[in-house]
Amino acid sequence: MAASSASSSAADPAAALDALVAAKGPLASSAAAQRDDAIERFEANLEQARAEIQEANAAECARAEADGLSAPLLRRLRLDGRHYDGMLASLRALRALPDPIGGVFDESEQPSGITTARMRVPLGVICFIYESRPAVTADGAALCVKSGNAAILRGGKEALQSNLLIAAQMDRALKEAGLPAAVAMLPTADRAPLDAILADPRIDMVIPRGGPGLVRKVKETARCMVLAHLDGNCHVYVAASADLAMARRIAVNAKIGNPSTCNAAESLLVHEDAAAALLPPLAAELAAKGVVLRGCEATRALLGDAAEAAAEEDWGREYLDLVLSCKIVPDTAAAIAWINRYGSHHTDCIVSGDAAEQQRFCREVDSSSVLVNTSTRFADGYEYGLGAETGISTGKFHARGPVGLEGLTTAKWVVRSAGAVRE
Amino acid sequence: MAASSASSSAADPAAALDALVAAKGPLASSAAAQRDDAIERFEANLEQARAEIQEANAAECARAEADGLSAPLLRRLRLDGRHYDGMLASLRALRALPDPIGGVFDESEQPSGITTARMRVPLGVICFIYESRPAVTADGAALCVKSGNAAILRGGKEALQSNLLIAAQMDRALKEAGLPAAVAMLPTADRAPLDAILADPRIDMVIPRGGPGLVRKVKETARCMVLAHLDGNCHVYVAASADLAMARRIAVNAKIGNPSTCNAAESLLVHEDAAAALLPPLAAELAAKGVVLRGCEATRALLGDAAEAAAEEDWGREYLDLVLSCKIVPDTAAAIAWINRYGSHHTDCIVSGDAAEQQRFCREVDSSSVLVNTSTRFADGYEYGLGAETGISTGKFHARGPVGLEGLTTAKWVVRSAGAVRE
Structure with a gap:
């Protein structure tokens, strides 16, 4: 040899x-x-x-x-x-x-x-x-x-x-x-x-x-x-204007499609006006699929024992597992600031029916991929039509994203x- | 205030x-x-x-x-x-x-x-x-x-x-x-x-x-x-196939157009087959304009006292002054290797009448700007039509050149x- x-x-x-x-x-x-x-x-x-x-x-x-x-x-x-x-x-x-x-x-x-x-x-x-x-x-x-x-x-x-x-x-x-x-x-x-x-x-x-x-x-x-990318703490943000059935489908796919990949969602952000209608059925569906929710106080007020209490370190974590943190936010600006603070600049998604809100999210979220009404699971060189994948970069220079x-x-x-x- | x-x-x-x-x-x-x-x-x-x-x-x-x-x-x-x-x-x-x-x-x-x-x-x-x-x-x-x-x-x-x-x-x-x-x-x-x-x-x-x-x-x-760029050690390489009148015009302009800028030529490379016809009249013209030549042995054999002897450190220097180093090379491959060794990856020019030779120079010279039959003085954001110049970068990533x-x-x-x- x-x-x-x-x-x-x-x-x-x-x-x-x-x-x-x-x-x-x-x-x-x-x-x-x-x-x-x-x-x-x-x-x-x-x-x-x-x-x-x-x-x-x-x-x-x-x-x-x-x-x-x-x-x-x-x-x-x-x-x-x-x-x-x-x-x-x-x-x-x-x-x-x-x-x-x-x-x-x-x-x-x-x-x-x-x-x-x-x-x-x-x-x-x-x-x-x-x-x-x-x-x-x-x-x-x-x-x-x-x-x-x-x-x-x-x-x-x-x-x-x-x-x-x-x-x-x-x-x-x-x-x-x-x-x-x-x-x-x-x-x-x-x-x-x-x-x-x-x-x-x-x-x-x-x-x-x-x-x-x-x-x-x-x-x-x-x-x-x-x-390179260090980790993928990807968010799905559900705006008040979202189609809630779509939001639920995307959140579930983004979490359980393949939890061990870097484009899996690790954190769910929900506008406070959408929380009451979205979270209880979504939490039930996720629980049925074995996902553990770790929620903020407002989430737990809504879901009770269906969500564990999230600790500060949960917000920045890449679980690579059937765990999802969940935070209720007052508005889209708060969601953007949250993602820029706790995210990993990898891939973040907004579910929204409002074009201006989508545009603001796209321009202000400082991530290599910003997805509108699309599961984070698509962040991948082959899905993006590159024909090959050398890697995913979360830096802002040279090559960004897949x-x-x-x-x-x-x-x-x-x-x-x-x-x-x-x- | x-x-x-x-x-x-x-x-x-x-x-x-x-x-x-x-x-x-x-x-x-x-x-x-x-x-x-x-x-x-x-x-x-x-x-x-x-x-x-x-x-x-x-x-x-x-x-x-x-x-x-x-x-x-x-x-x-x-x-x-x-x-x-x-x-x-x-x-x-x-x-x-x-x-x-x-x-x-x-x-x-x-x-x-x-x-x-x-x-x-x-x-x-x-x-x-x-x-x-x-x-x-x-x-x-x-x-x-x-x-x-x-x-x-x-x-x-x-x-x-x-x-x-x-x-x-x-x-x-x-x-x-x-x-x-x-x-x-x-x-x-x-x-x-x-x-x-x-x-x-x-x-x-x-x-x-x-x-x-x-x-x-x-x-x-x-x-x-x-x-940023650290310095601009720009070369003009005159190939055997060059139009020698053009080569002379470009070398003079590249050196004396504005010697204090980073896109001024600091080094002249000449194919050995072009040296005898190009160098004596070019050296006389440069001398008349106050330029000091520092040549390799072959250059001095040709020009005698019209060129000072170049030391090893001359090859990597950015003079920003009326000084030009001069090296006679056996072929285009040697010119390319020389530029990649001593240059600063800023701007390098080939004067050549041969398309394949031009193409090889363009692909292999590892510089932010490669110029064919064009004075190095053009390496500039405004000349390149950018409308503004933030700087010139000699790195390979993000933004390269002007x-x-x-x-x-x-x-x-x-x-x-x-x-x-x-x-």
Whole structure:
């Protein structure tokens, strides 16, 4: 195994970065067909190496289980037939997307006679850091190759052998396609090489994929742009003007659709004029589905023991579970202020029948996605039509919200003329 | 003077920030006409207070001169009739620009039936830090109001009274226009309040306008996005395929058009096949215009004493003076690698008659502006048709190159449907 993965393993992170930096130019200039060819060969190589990779993964799963890895991490570590097929299907879908680089936009002739335009180009070198899931190795590598970026990958230590084998297939594919070695995998035994990478100015962006612990650590350490969200404390606000049947449907879907995802609702805000009609039947429906409500005083006055008392820390929490906090507010301004105070700038929804109120909510709620009469569950790159999801960013800069391939690019100015000089 | 400026002076930075944060919502929701009205009233108030402000400025200029302020800083401090008129003209031009916020783009109906779109919104609170020039107080305040942002301003201590008086006119204008107090001026006597501001997570972006010392300090201290360029080591590369008359015209203009600006050329790269025909006449023309050449060995072999010997540190320098370094390279790949190694990611030009070579240069040179057969002097927000210039950014994220009003905004996702839930 060591032999087949040697070339894509970055035992010396500094040397690995030198090679990735050298790969930047040829990658940035490469034709889309060549990068797509590399991804197609990657798929073929993964198909060919399927038995070897799944065997390594099965051994790692057995070892991790014996070592007492938690059930959710163990689930993510597993690369069985269905997951393997899913990994390959993602690569095919990515390959089919249009080339994200080289495109020129905003072309404009200026009064001086020069022509200004903007060109999409790769960022340079991107570092993916993730926990046990080995499919991210394939996904991260292919996202970077598709977008003309070099990639340095660091997965969880329990998946190291599967990761190295997967990365080796990309390494081979790049060679076969005539592209430079643009993907390197960090050995994960110790933390020091990762810290060195995060402090290296040659890294253009870090994308941590994992729990809040990982994301927080990366955000604290990295000197460059970090594309990430720390957590998703998503709100559903039901205005007085709301269609209450719609509000109930959205609140239930947003909470129970998939409680463990970052776009699940964690908090319900209800205008005081809608509370008496909405909350008792909604609370009953949620309770029937196993959801625990934690309410403010006004909520409890209305629902009695059907809601537990919320503590101050409930308002900022991402439960990722069948728990929902509930606060009754006097007006939409209070709802907006509440969300901006306790929310996580991820995804927040208003259920409202009033256009001016919807507009105000959209403009003033400081979140990456603002949804009108739509379940928070839709906040997702695929649902937004991006074709791929690199991550969800709650920062205000570069890429905000669900991020597709464009988030792995930047735009430079390209100016042309026939020898113009400025007087 | 103290009385008229009290409300816009932020003696307690933390309290000032509280007020600015409270202003964010109403500003983000305000109509364009209301923000333009505030800027128009600001112009009128500045016209009315012209004598008082110019008197304060004259006193500050006299004091600074007596204190031995350097000639360039003294020049920037001066707000005489012509500068005052220029300040007002800039405000009128800014007011005439289209509203940069609220616009919706990339609207798209998804297969699920939801409609996704992106909406331009203000960033929130922006901090402008600048050196002596008091007109930046007017410019920074108006750029922020136009784009719906709150602003905290910090000018040089030698211009404090003029700055406070100018900020007070905006304060009055905002009140008159029915907008919240969205602009605060930091007293500049000591450094501590500024450090506190730069570390405050409620600041969304810092824009330092000044020399490399100021920019470096801000970049090291700030926790948020810094929109800036450290320096402008711009290159003109003359390829073998270049029209040499054009190359000569561009090189001369790029160097001597205005040597003290960041878009002046500091380094000339010449393909070895073009060197013998280009360099001797170009060197003579540059020498006649007072430019000192510092060349590599090959350059000196060609030009003899017409070029000084360049030291290694010359290649990375921003002279801001009538000095130009000159390096002969074997091919375009070497020119690209040279620029990416020694350049400052600001603005670099290729003079070339070959489309494939131009394209390669555009894709691989890692700079915010890449110019083809065009003088570097055009790298400027007004020349690029932005209508205003917030600054020039050499970072790859958010805003790259000359930045207009859009750089003071971000885009959030806005999703609408008639109650869609996700299965």
